Amino acid sequence: MKRKTKEKIKKRTKYELIEWGKAFVVAVIAAAIIRTLIFETMLVPTGSMYPTIKPGERLLVEKVTYAFREPKVGDIVVFWTPFVDNMALKQIHLFDKIMYLFSPPRFYSHARYVKRLVGKGGDTIALVPIPGVGYKIYRNGKLEPTLRDKIYYPQGIFLDPEFYEKMAYPDRFKDDINYRAFKLYSKALDFKKCYDKYETNEDYVRVKKDGSISVKIP
Known part of the structure; x- marks a missing residue:
């Protein structure tokens, strides 16, 4: 009698383990599909x-909209960086690292950035100074309606036309006052391949007498 009871328990346990295994596999597949296609x-x-x-805030990123239309200027978008950002990857939690396993293979070790879209390829973006306030963004010579209430300050290439080259090849600029900072950045960001592919230089940057700074998006 005891032997039969033990066999029943074993069969029951085995059955439950199999069912739990099936449920886990289905859940993983469903999660992968949802993450890849929906949000x-x-x-x-x-x-x-x-x-x-x-x-530290967590966003729920919806993926369906841009399957039917292009992102619009003013939209807040999430995108994969074209370079490896080790600094950002160190700051994300274990859950996000696991979710990265479902990412496209070409983006393994890349980070995701969330930014507001202010221009597209071929546009000229200008930071125009507003005394006592900061800078407003002008797109192709016009104040972009969706960005009218936003205040910006010059950073990156808007401050230094050689910014991206310094990020990729800091040793070319050992006499630069910010050489050490760029050297640290170059260790955190694998920027060389990105720079070599999308090389940006002073030809894209213009500084006018009124203090406005414009950058042509390649």
């Missing part, structure tokens, strides 16, 4: 979008 979560590690999005 996914994203942890924001930095304050580059502050105050709109604060560091």
Whole structure:
């Protein structure tokens, strides 16, 4: 009698384990499909979008809309960086690292950025100074309606036309006052391949007498 009871328990346990295994596989497949095609979560590690999005906030990123239309200027978009950002990857949680396993293979070890779209290829973006306030963004010579209430400050290539080259090849600029900072950035960002492919130089940058700075998007 005891032997039969033990066999029943074993069979029952085996059956339950198989069912749990099936449920787990189905859940993983469903999660992969949902994450790939519909939406996914994203942890924001930095304050580059502050105050709109604060560091540490988790976003639910919807993927369906842009399957039917192009992103519009003013949209907040999430995209894969064309370079490896080790600094950003160190700041994300274990859950997000696991979710990265479902990412397109070409983006393994790449980070996702969340930014506001201010221009597209062929556009000229200008930062025009507003005394006592900051800078407004002009797109192709016009104040973009969707960005009318936003205040910006010059950073990156808007401050230094050679910014991207310094990020990729800091040793070319050992006499630069920010050489050490660029050297650290070059260790955190694998920027060389990206720079070599999308080389940007001073030909794209214009500084006018009124203090406005414009950059042509290649």
